[in-house]
Amino acid sequence: MAKIVIDGVTYEVNGDNNLLQECLSKGLDLPYFCWHPCMGSVGACRQCAVKQYRDADDQKGTLVMACMTKANDGSIISIEDEEAKKFRANVIESLMISHPHDCPVCEEGGECHLQDMTLMSGHNYRRYDRKKVTHRNQYLGPFVGHEMNRCITCYRCVRFYDDYAGGTDLAAQASHHHTYFGRQSDGFLESEFSGNLVEMCPTGVFTDATFSAHYSRKWDLQTAPSVCVGCAVGCNTTPGERYGELRRIVNRYHGDVNGYFLCDRGRFGYGFVNSAERLAESQQGKGTGRRTVSEDEAVLELNRILDGGQVIGIGSPRASVEANLALLQRVGGDNFYAGVSDAEFAQLQILKQLSGESALHAPSVREIEECDAVLVLGEDVTNTAPRIALALRQSARNRADELAAAAGIPSWQDAAVRELAQRELSPVYLLSGYATRLDDIARATVVDSAPGLTQLAQALARTLDSAAPTPAATLQEEQKQLLGSIADDLKGARRPLIVCGTGSGSEALLKAAANVARALATARGGDQAVDFCCVVPEVNSVGLVLMAGETQSLGLALKKMQAGDVQAAVVLENDLFGRAPQSQVEAALAGVGQLVAIDQLPTRTTELADLVIAGTSFAEQQGTYINYEGRAQTSMQVFMNNQAARPAWKWLRKESETTLAGLLQTAETTLEGLAGITAILPVSAAAVAGMKYPRQSHRYSGRTAIQAAANVHEGKQPEDRDSIMAFSMEGMSSQRDTAVLPNTWAPRWNSNQSVSKFLDEVGGHLRQGNPGRLLFTRNGSSAGYFEPESAAVTTGDFTLIPAYQLYGSDELSARAEVVNERLTGAYVALAPHDAQQLGVAANDLVTVSADQEALDYPVCIRRSVKPGTIVAFTPAGQFPVAGAGDQVSLSKAQGSGQARFGNLIVSDLQQEGI
Amino acid sequence: MNSNLIASSATSDKIQARELTASEIEEIEHEKTLYPDKQAVGLEALKIVQKHQGWVSDESLLAISRYLDIPVSELEGVATFFNLVFRRPVGKHVMLFCDSVSCWIMGCENIRAHISQKLGIDYGETTADGEFTLLPVPCLGDCDRAPVMMVDENQHRNLTAEKVDAIIQQYRNNEPGEQGS
């Protein structure tokens, strides 16, 4: 701790930090542009100038940049000093010389850091009366808009996009007053994290193009604290609604999970909520006999079926805990099945088994960033859990911080640290099925199919601990050497990390990865848990597996249905055709008496259902989701569905008095895995005098007139009987409880940068505590190493490796209209040699035949695919022709494919002919 | 590793990288031996290509990007940072005309007006016959002999309208410019 004096007041601060950080952490207002807590200081904008005095006698002082000056013990500074104030006003005046002052038509207006800083700096009169520099804007794809004239050259965009997120297609161009931030030529931004530019840029240069298409000011949006349903990371978000339509999603700070950043799937993939395809009303009957039914009729019919006996429920990894619970309680645990593929179910069971083991720890995103040696085993995190990929980039940078620390350079001195470290990175080893987007930070990569990677992992475990099982195969010298360095790096690291997941599709690889982590824990003395990050596919995959019984697989459910043992099946938010082979699903549906499907959008399953119940999207309901690390988080309802869709848990509850809290309370006592879950319910339910937390801002406009086109009388606000929030402007201040805090907003801070006002320190944790709760309790010791199993032998010439994509691997976001522009469609990637042998070129069709099935896929050629393997991408909602590690045969088929390979962001695409 | 990240959309469909010539490659390879990594060779490669081609076209930019494994946007950043890396075609002779303070005091504006009138071009323009391009530069380091301009590699000092006429004629006649006053 250091003591510093700011404008005559003494503060206790962290002396290792810079003055700007500390001023902001103390809640003081000091303008800045280029600094960011995650990216450090470069002193580019000169906006954060303060006066620093040598000692108490120094009356004159010197102007220093607060972000570039260490908060040394005994420092005396002034923010209020007249000269410093004038300097800041002059700086912003010159930064804004060519700024167009187009706030009224700018999407940033009203939540603009530049507006806030202009006011704060006291620049209010424009003296420059010459011609402004103007720029040509670029087309950057469907997500991000570009209006370069608004730029104040703070360089934050490129520092985030390139330096922090590893992008390569956005750069600063030209110089002095022509400086331009864009791509070399028009084209979509390639980074999976491009949307963060919208929040990183302090002005309206980069804006959310999906929001512009149906724009509203920040204060006119109805918002609530929500959780992204795009993957299993569970980033915290703030969706905003107006006129019954979801208008945008922005980041909501969580100190352990997403921090300041979201991925583009999460930010831009919300359009499915507004889709014209949405199931607005419930329907009964099949084919031409299908008719719309009223809510009451739907409830009656559903209850008749549910009470009729012999009913099974198929739960969903994309539905909330509450929705699954309501179904489970209705049909009984023995009749509740996990609606995931059997291969995935087996993997999730292993994860469940590992979740109690004390030698392992599931790291949060923030903890991942702290790890300084990483081994990734078979998981393409960029496309399955993107926010984790962004964190891994920061893990690799720990080496730079170490070097800086040794040289006495503070880690926030960004330019100096980068200059010192050059290309030195902490060790990251990527063992995957195909080249990934993290290859540029890897010390070494291995590309192989799951069986190959499993052998390596088994051997690595054995290298780390001689008590680990003997690996099945013997390795080549080169491989042994690589494993030797991996083992050394993992053992020697301050905090090593093993990343794996269900993405490899291989149970054996998951087990081998667990063995590596266990062996590592032993090799490191055994008294500390090893970070073991196991990625799962969907927002509530973990929740589902904690609820469903160990043997309650979908395969079993389908068999029972086929055998005619089931009167009715209720399928919750799930398309069975994406979870099991078509033939199996069809046979099962043929055997079942009645099929009920509850969903938001039509699927092949809803098409075939006898009763289709209209469910709500995440934004129209409250729900809890459990992320990859076992963190239960509640997502609050943002707005009311104005048609006849209702939350699944409401349709399914037996008693109309059952509440969300009630469902969780019952679960806590009956389901072991969910112990502790009620702790996440917002405590402030003690709503004072019936008052609730408002979802609308004080400035929300037009409430009395919003429905004037239909009715000149002010309509009643919809009532929220389910939660402690209200669809209203009135109520208690949500600022005291992060569980109900939708937006950060503070006097003089209207943009998202106001988040500093809500944190214990900048970049730290929410002052009232980060919402959510970790459910895994680890007190069990390991059951011992998994024994290597010999894989079942199948025939064929190629080993299949499943591939994933940011756009397309997630069922819901893929149905957003804007995301459609970035989809590729299904394909298989071949090694150049194999393509030649088969005589196929890009976008030709090949027939992939496995045991039972044969399907045609368009081909692309990727240089780094291992000969003898095929990398197959199957969009969500379709079932792959074969499983990971299965052998398949290929033959050239007639015709050519429709895959849009221009949308493929991979490093090794052979472009000829595409 | 970097170009590994350049995906298909990094370059617009319209632009195709051209083949670098053997002598360009030879010179770039030589520069590579002088720097710790190939990223650092970007600027030198741009200069080499400009020396051979007169300017750096999109096709050349892309060719260098591929050859050196530098993202094309980054290379564009370097190319556009430096005023004298030409990203548009220039004339056979490039006139760098000093418009900085000493030359301004010595009346360079009149000389510039004379050049513009004689050649029919303003700053940033090239004569219709492709002979001359006129560009402003800040201070050529010859302030004591202002006004000054540099044509190709040659400095011309103490400029007057008559002198400028003679210089232009010389270049038109393909006579190398004379040094000094």
Ligand code: SF4
């Ligand atoms: S575009 Fe935005 S973030 Fe980038 S330099 Fe300009 S103002 Fe800063």
Ligand code: SF4
């Ligand atoms: S990483 Fe996952 S949870 Fe986070 S924003 Fe992206 S899709 Fe959503």
Ligand code: FES
């Ligand atoms: S914030 Fe300190 S110089 Fe930009």
Ligand code: FES
């Ligand atoms: S000002 Fe023209 S040469 Fe220096």
